[in-house]
Every structure is written in structure tokens, then in C-alpha cells.
Amino acid sequence: MRLLLVEDETRMAAALTRGLVAEGFVVEHVADGEAGLEAARFGGYDAVVLDVMLPRMSGYTVVRTLRAEQNWVPVLMLSAKDGEYDEADGLDYGADDYLTKPFSFVVLLARLRALLRRESGPRPVLLEGAGIVLDPASHRVHADGVEVSLSPREFLVLEHLLRAGPAVVAKEDLLESVWGPGDDANVVEVYVGYLRRKLGRARIETVRGVGYRLAT
Incomplete structure (x- = not known):
């Protein structure tokens, strides 16, 4: 490399x-x-x-x-x-x-x-799923047409989930990509909780023992 x-x-x-x-x-x-x-x-x-x-x-x-x-x-x-x-x-x-x-x-x-x-090549202009639209360029997020203010970490977690689409994202993958391997894995649960409060609990599903995915 x-x-x-x-x-x-x-x-x-x-x-x-x-x-x-x-x-x-x-x-x-x-x-x-x-x-x-x-x-x-x-x-x-x-x-x-x-x-x-x-x-x-x-x-x-x-x-x-x-x-x-x-x-x-x-x-x-x-x-x-x-x-x-x-x-x-x-x-x-x-x-x-x-x-x-x-x-x-x-x-x-x-x-x-x-x-x-991560996948190389041009990135989508907008990432969409579960009624959410995320713009990586402007760092803006809309849920059902309403803009939602997210912290940088919240934005990165949501971006990972949107890029994965309906696939499940392992908690360990989120931890390593957003925080680094030295952090406590519980921080992922905390930030998913923050996102659920801002976006709606039903939009992010927990797959027990595996990780998280956006609702379809």
C-alpha cells in the first residue's frame, strides 16, 4: 500500500x-x-x-x-x-x-x-435508508425531511450503517472504524442510543450478538 x-x-x-x-x-x-x-x-x-x-x-x-x-x-x-x-x-x-x-x-x-x-471509488452523492438522507459532502442529515443535528461521532456511526445498507454492521467494526480498537465497546451502544433518540428508535435495529442495521 x-x-x-x-x-x-x-x-x-x-x-x-x-x-x-x-x-x-x-x-x-x-x-x-x-x-x-x-x-x-x-x-x-x-x-x-x-x-x-x-x-x-x-x-x-x-x-x-x-x-x-x-x-x-x-x-x-x-x-x-x-x-x-x-x-x-x-x-x-x-x-x-x-x-x-x-x-x-x-x-x-x-x-x-x-x-x-472501505470500498474505493466515487462515493454516492447522498446516502439514503430508513427515511434518512445523509449528505457526506455537506455533513447534513435529514429524517423524514427534517434536518437533524448530529455530533461528528454520531454522523460517522450513521454513515457506516447507511453505507452497509440492509446488512448488519458488527459492533466491533463500528468501534474500530469510528473510535479505534483501544476504546471500550460499550461506547458503540451509547452512541447508537444517541442516534435513536434523535432519529427514532425504530430506525436502528439491534441484531443480538452481532451488531446493528437500519430498518427496512
């Missing part, structure tokens, strides 16, 4: 490159946003690890430009900003996942592998 690392902190870039190469990835590194955008446009990478605060062009602008150009390479954003709104900005602009510094390399690796397991 070929990865593009866009990171201007020399020590961080060197450490990540060593770790990822040791795990079998081919890593190419650039140190500013403009170079990162050009590389992501034409490099044919399997995924991009993208810092937010970069010289010449921010990571937000890089990912927003890629998505506007219909480039759907998986993007994992890295940031020293740990506020919920900062994470929401990254996801709103089109990042697939967001990791706050400092982070565990084990968690970063798990998040990357989760991104790489």
Missing part, C-alpha cells in the same frame, strides 16, 4: 515514516500543503495522512480541494487541535477520519487499516 504523509514537523514525520515502513507500507513524505495537494492529485496513493497546520496551505484546504475535484482518496487528518468543532471541520471538509495529537501509533495504524478496507 502506498501512503502519502503530509507533515511539516520533522521528528513526527520521521517517526511515522519509520513505523509505517516497518508495517509494510510504502511512504512518500512532503512537508507543505501545496506539495501535498499536488502529490495527492496525481500520485495514485491508497491513502493520505494529512496534518491540519501546514505551511503554504492548510490541511483543511487540501482535503476540501480534493473532494471538490471528485478525488476520493481516503484521508486521515492529524491535528493538535482537540476541540469537537475542529474535528467537525475536518469531517465537514471531506476527511474520512480525524486523529488528535498526541496519539498512539497503534491507534493510527488501526484507523488507517480501517480506511483501506
Whole structure:
């Protein structure tokens, strides 16, 4: 797998490159946003690890430009900003996942592998199911025509369920993709509960011993 690392902190870039190469990835590194955008446009990478605060062009602008150009390479954003709104900005602009510094390399690796397991290619403009319409580009959700405000984590859980369609999504898959393997599996149940309160309990079904699926 070929990865593009866009990171201007020399020590961080060197450490990540060593770790990822040791795990079998081919890593190419650039140190500013403009170079990162050009590389992501034409490099044919399997995924991009993208810092937010970069010289010449921010990571937000890089990912927003890629998505506007219909480039759907998986993007994992890295940031020293740990506020919920900062994470929401990254996801709103089109990042697939967001990791706050400092982070565990084990968690970063798990998040990357989760991104790489997702289907590649153009994404649907809208995801629909159970009376819900989710727009990945604008980060908006409507249930029966009424807009519903979701937190970034709630949005990601719902997006996974919609992409799976009528299939069951295992709790472990949701945990690894949205939070990472180091988190408590009970957090998935908590966030499914949040979604049920906002969207209606009947829209998300529990398949006992397996996971969750959207009602048909």
C-alpha cells in the first residue's frame, strides 16, 4: 500500500515514516500543503495522512480541494487541535477520519487499516435508508425531511450503517472504524442510543450478538 504523509514537523514525520515502513507500507513524505495537494492529485496513493497546520496551505484546504475535484482518496487528518468543532471541520471538509495529537501509533495504524478496507471509488452523492438522507459532502442529515443535528461521532456511526445498507454492521467494526480498537465497546451502544433518540428508535435495529442495521 502506498501512503502519502503530509507533515511539516520533522521528528513526527520521521517517526511515522519509520513505523509505517516497518508495517509494510510504502511512504512518500512532503512537508507543505501545496506539495501535498499536488502529490495527492496525481500520485495514485491508497491513502493520505494529512496534518491540519501546514505551511503554504492548510490541511483543511487540501482535503476540501480534493473532494471538490471528485478525488476520493481516503484521508486521515492529524491535528493538535482537540476541540469537537475542529474535528467537525475536518469531517465537514471531506476527511474520512480525524486523529488528535498526541496519539498512539497503534491507534493510527488501526484507523488507517480501517480506511483501506472501505470500498474505493466515487462515493454516492447522498446516502439514503430508513427515511434518512445523509449528505457526506455537506455533513447534513435529514429524517423524514427534517434536518437533524448530529455530533461528528454520531454522523460517522450513521454513515457506516447507511453505507452497509440492509446488512448488519458488527459492533466491533463500528468501534474500530469510528473510535479505534483501544476504546471500550460499550461506547458503540451509547452512541447508537444517541442516534435513536434523535432519529427514532425504530430506525436502528439491534441484531443480538452481532451488531446493528437500519430498518427496512
